[in-house]
Amino acid sequence: MKRKAAVWLMLAALLIPLFPAGALAKAPVKNVIIVMPDGMSATHATVARWYNGGKALVSDEMICGAIRTYSAESLISDSAPASTAFATGHKSNSKFIGILPAKTTMPGVAPVADELKYKPGATVLEGAKLQGKAVGLVATSNIQHASPAGYSAHTFNRNDYNDIAEQQVYLDIDVVFGGGKQYLLPVAQGGKRTDGENLVAVLKDRGYRFVEDRGQMASVKSGKVWGMFAMDDMAYEFDRPTFRPEEPSLAEMTGKAIELLSQNKNGFFLFVEASKVDWASHANDPIGVISDVLAFDEAMKVALDFARKDGQTLVLGFTDHGNGGMSIGNKTTDATYDKLPFEALIAPLKKATLTGEGIEKVLDGDLSESNIRFVMSNYYGVDDLTAGEVTAIQKAKKGSMNYAVGPVISRRSVIGWTTNGHTGEDVFLYAYGPNRPTGLIQNTDLALAQAGALGLDLDAVDGKLFVEADKAFAAIGATVRLDKADAANPVLVVEKGMKRVELPISKDIVRAGGTSCEMHGLTVLAAKTGKVYVPRQAVELAVAAGL
Incomplete structure (x- = not known):
């Protein structure tokens, strides 16, 4: 990919700043860290605590409320709309990642105007980037899985890992640790990508260090880094020392991410997920549950230790939903539970x-x-x-x-189990630091708590990142069309007279006159409606380029 031409750099520098001078100084906190045990209910934590000899978990002291987890259409949420809720502040539909719902049927969830259905919604991570903060994602699943994707991608299909991977790479996230390397590589190189793009090469071209084991990760002392430690998901913590000792633990990834991100003078936003608590719960595997609840707690200790020393960090812990209906007590204890x-x-x-x-x-x-x-x-x-x-x-x-x-x-x-699926009970809220939320709150309130802590207005961020391309370019007398000549790599083409600008879908690139420039957001296709959304900056850059 061609790097920015000098003229593009000069034009971009002349654009109106995204946030007024001094905005960061008014933010209540400098950093936000999320540590999430996917699919963990109260019973999961209780069993892990007893397994630990009854000793309190690190996260126990942070319990300060509970979260309602339902989606826009169901009492029981899929991980995708749950992550959308706590990343964007909007309840959404099953399988939807970072986009507004097409239907709302649950009591109290406001209907969505027709013109907003399937529209991308700005995330807290994207807002933090606009503030000049460093941002990071850590997970033990493939990094393209629903929860980390909720902060970093926009698609109606959570299983489209190839598109999610592309959006994550072109979003320019500073630190990424987890599994999922296969979604960065083309089929010809042993990966899953069918668009021919080698995203590992793209990352390296963009100045990232790409690491693949704990030793390589430990050696990184500064700069942008992607760590892909497995082709798909990483090992459970109980299994890791035996079968994949080269993989870092969740706590190690969390510590390294904080070390690198905290070098940004403006602060940082970090999302960490103990992903496979959920997977073990689906399987009704209590050992897997205990393994990764304890891994979550170790990662939380790392975050909490940093926050206590730093004094300017809000740490939040929450899950997206319960899973498995895990209980202490089953039908065999009906007559003996009190003994x-x-x-x-x-x-x-x-x-x-x-x-x-x-x-x-x-x-x-x-x-x-x-x-x-x-x-x-x-x-x-x-x-x-x-x-x-x-x-x-x-x-x-x-x-x-x-x-x-x-x-x-x-x-x-x-131990009893009621299902191999998700469950709809309220779940614990954990928080430490300035302006922590308390009480019984909605999952959407988590996005507002994160944004509020950072001094972000998510609606304003949304207005900067996701404007309808046809309307925005029509305002300057230009027309748009979606070029699908290469079906795997569609491009939004903007034309005015003899001038032409190209914006590849799911990327942050604007191309014109043989040069390219990186925007501060993505061009996103809402496949269900055919609408394309672009950052407002795309129009400003097009005008600056003579369109």
Whole structure:
């Protein structure tokens, strides 16, 4: 990709500042850190605490309220509209990432005007970038997964990881740590991209250091960095030392992200996710739950230690929804719950040394009954597998062994589960620092709390980043059309007389006259409506280029 021409740099410098001088000085806090355990309900935290000997979790002292998690259309939220809510302040629909809903059916959720349906909504991370703050994302899933994507992308389909990856790369996020390298590479190079673009090369061209293990990450002392530590998701913390010791822990990634981002004199915004609490809950795997709830708590300690020393940082912890309907007590305890000893819950759990995902790696494809019994005895302390349990393990689909193994350990403890899906209960709110929110709040209030802490007006940010291209360019006498000659790489073409400007979809690039310039936001196609949204800066740059 061509770098900025000198004339573009000079023209961009002449644009009206995005925020008035002194705006940052008035912000209540300098930094905001989010640490999120995806899919964690109160029971998850309780079980992890008992597993820890009953000792309080670091996050326990931060509990200050609760969050209502429902979406615009359902009592029980998908992760995508949940992340949209706490990143943009708008409840949305299932699978929607960073865009306004098409329908609202829940009581109290205001309907959306027709012209705003599917419109991108500005995120807190994007607003922090406009303030000149450093921004970062950390996750143990692929970084393109719903929750980190909610802060960094805009699409109606949370599963379009290729498009999400492209938007994240071209958003110029300062620090990114997690999994998902396959969505940065073309198919020809072992990745999943079908548009032919090598986003690792793009990152390097843009001045990023690209690292792939904990040693490389530790060596980074400054500057912009992308760390991709797995082709897809990273390991559960209990499994990591055995199977992927080269991967950094969530706490290590959090610490390094804070170290790098805090070098920005204007402050920073950081989102951290313990992603696989959710995945373990879907599988009803209590060992996976405990593993990554404790990993969340270690990451929270890192954030909290920094905030206590810094004095200018708001730390928020919250989840997007419950998952699994996990309970301490099940049908076997109906008559004995009031005499339930500590050991009934914890003793079977303490025998397990790996998650269900780790057990699949140890089995290594050998699903003979003798090997299954050997592995479950050695790694789970289970010597009395039933014939049905052996069969369930043998029939488990590749990548889903935790769905077979999780119930084995749950039955030997006193843990109950009601579902393999999400649940709709209110969840804990954790907060530390200036102006922390308290009480029972909506998930959308979290976006307002983050924005308010940083002195951001999300509506104003939205007005800068997402204007309808056809209307905005029509105001200067230009026309627009979507060029799909390369279907995998559509481009918005703006024309006026003999002048032409191009804005590739899902990128921050403006091209004109053989040169290119990077904007402070993305060109986004709302595929359901065909509308294209651009930063207001795109029009200003087009005019400056002679359009």
